[in-house]
Amino acid sequence: MKKGEFTPKFFTLLKAGITKKQLYKDVLAGIIVGIVALPLSIAFAIASGVSPEKGLITAIIAGIVISVFGGSRVQIGGPTGAFIVILYAIVQEHGVNGLTIATFMAGFIIMGMGFAKLGNFLKFIPYPLIVGFTSGIALIIFSSQIKDLFGMPIESLPADFVDKWVVYGSHFTQINWVAFAIAIATIVISLFFIRVTTKIPGSIVAIVLSTIVVYYFDLPVETIESKFGEIPNSISMPAFPHIDFATIKALIQPAIAIALLGSIESLLSAVVADGMIGGRHRSNMELVAQGAANVFSGLFGGIPATGAIARTATNIKNGGRTPISGIVHAIVLLLIMLLMAPVAKLIPLSCLAGILIVVAWHMGEWHHFFALFKSNKMDIIVLLTTFFLTVFFDLILAIEIGMILSSLIFMKRMSEATSIKSTSNILDSNDDFGDKLFEEELAEIPKDVLLYEINGPLFFGASQKFQEVISDLNQRPKILILRMRNVPFIDATGINRLKEICKQLQSRGTTVIISGANHEVKLELLKANIYTMLNKNNIHDKISSAIQRAKNILEAESKNKS
Structure with a gap:
């Protein structure tokens, strides 16, 4: 075992000492990330088929656990867009209670993966496979937001990608143009407000403006309050979910899906963060922390959490270099939940749809997707297979088939790379620097x-x-x-x-x-x-x-x- 492999980064940094200057930067970065996380946590929860406060609870509880016990010094944890696909399907089939139990189970699976040191192996997932399922998830997220983008009066949406668009087609005559205008304005502000200032996130500006306009002019659009009622301004006490063998049997596959996706995304986020700060995360400790975060999230009635790449990048860009920024981000969300819940309930759903569409656009990283078309044909096959299986069938099936394809292609390329030379050829050959x-x-x-x-x-x-x-x-x-x-x-x-x-x-x-x-x-x-x-x-x-x-x-x- 490597020295300190299962020691949280936070503990290592506390032992080494954190300067007052860095502490100030971390607190400031944490405040900014907390504000950025507010609309995303609510939007991800709603898109997953659960009430908005569950997203906030997840960001608060899991965010603190991941920062305190994680293997990365800058990782920000919470609900992410990648989970929407899986969670929505679980809620449709097993209900919100089933999702809570699956989250709880997934936490123990991820912890087990960490203690078994599988974090060292998850790093080897091929790049085309990652781009394929990430882009597929982005397309599904975009698809799931069409209802609120156009303000369509649809009671419930099917989980299947094709079925969703069939339902949309039958409701396109019922577009709410006010809701559509708010969503488009949100997208424009979220994408381009950075040209005005980098200090205030465009998504926050869009939420504030749209909420004020809808409330002041009493516009006929659906809001969080009209859809879900009041947002609770407190966190309930933890409760152990009732789990028996029948429950485990019914939810083991969704729990494994959550565990695999959460593990992959958290380590991807940690690798991206390492590249930005020139650091080195402890992958197995990161998995243990991610698992514990999901266990606690389940105990408090939250949804699955993992490392959030966009929020982690925001943390780094604003000077965050220790887990203190992640802890502060969770405290900021807690204060907002306690004090601002009566205001948050007025946010228009079309505004949140606009924010999620921007998230899907950034998540897809389409320039990487199309850049891979210039690479080897075998890599393109893995990319497209994973992408289409994610969109039209199942994410876990896509990852499984993608890994099998990558392994077969690798074996084929290795066999092609092996050559046999006669002794005379070896003796006669010179390398590119002479002999x-x-x-x-x-x-x-x-x-x-x-x-x-x-x-x-x-x-x-x-x-x-x-x-x-x-x-x-x-x-x-x-x-x-x-x-x-x-x-x-x-x-x-x-x-x-x-x-x-x-x-x-x-x-x-x-x-x-x-x-x-x-x-x-x-x-x-x-x-x-x-x-x-x-x-x-x-x-x-x-x-x-x-x-x-x-x-x-x-x-x-x-x-x-x-």
Whole structure:
């Protein structure tokens, strides 16, 4: 076991000490994230088929547990859009009580995954699969908001994607144009208010304006109050749900679905956060905390929670660097729930629909989705299979089939990458630096240059290890040469990790040079715009020219300084 693997980051940071300056930044970031989380928590709860206060309870209870006991220093926990698909279906089939029990069960499953150290394996999920099901979820979220977007008087919606649109088609003559105008205004403000100021979230401005206009002019649109009644301004005492074998049997599949999706999203969020702050999360401790958060959320009648990528990014951008910001965000939501519930009930549902449509747009990351069409055909197959299975069938089925496909494709590509040479061919062949030994080559490398050689395919299973090795560089060289002569192929996950590493190194002033990539790998690098990112002059066929390029860069820098 790694030292401190199951120690919460918060405890480690408290032991090391947190400066007053950082404490101030964390409190400020927590206040901002709490305000951002308010409409999202309510909107996610309503879209999941439950009352709005359940979203707030989840953000408060789970948010504190995840921040205090999590393995990431900046993770913000709470309800997220990714769960909407699963939760709505559970509520339709098993009711709100069934969802509470499934959340409780899922918490123990996630904790078990953490203690079994499965967090180390969840990192290896292929990038096309992640983009496929994330984009599929985004499309389903958009689809679920059409009713409130147009203010249609529909009592209940089916969970199935196609059935929803059949129902919409039969109600398109009953559009509430006032509700539609509010939703469109919300979308525009949420997307473009950042041009006015980055301090106040556009979604909050949209909520305040739409609520005031609807209340003052008594506009004929549905609000939280007209749909759900009063929002409770208190949190009920925890209660253990009644669970017997029949209940477990009925809810085990939904609970596993919640556990898998929650685990994947929380670790994805933690990885994204690591890239933004240059840190390293403890994946297994993060899973244990996420599991505990879901157990407590279930006890208090909340819904599933996980790491929220958008709120975590907001936290980082506003200076949050310790779990204190996550704790403050939960306290802010608690104060709002206690003091502002009578006002929150006046929020128009069409405004919340507009906010969720913006969430779906950002969640889909469609530029990544379409960028993958430039990659290998096998990656495209995994992407589209996962996407369509998520939209038209089931998310867990999509992940299962996506993983099976990725594994089969990997085995096929590995078999193609294996070659057999005769002894004479091996003896007669020279590498791209002549017949010098590797140790002799190192002698020619300048002082401020590091050379790393990658041996083997850079695919989804190896990409995490590659990122960790490069991120663990004890020194920050002026130039890093990545020698890829022994990389038979690179897949979309490897490309994505390589781009992340290059961006991170370039932001710290390190020039990256690639040497020896074969024709197929260079083709993938070209399609992924890495030639443009690194400058095509920094991609070489031979190690000798790569080292010479490094010397030229150092000489040019030396002349500029003198």
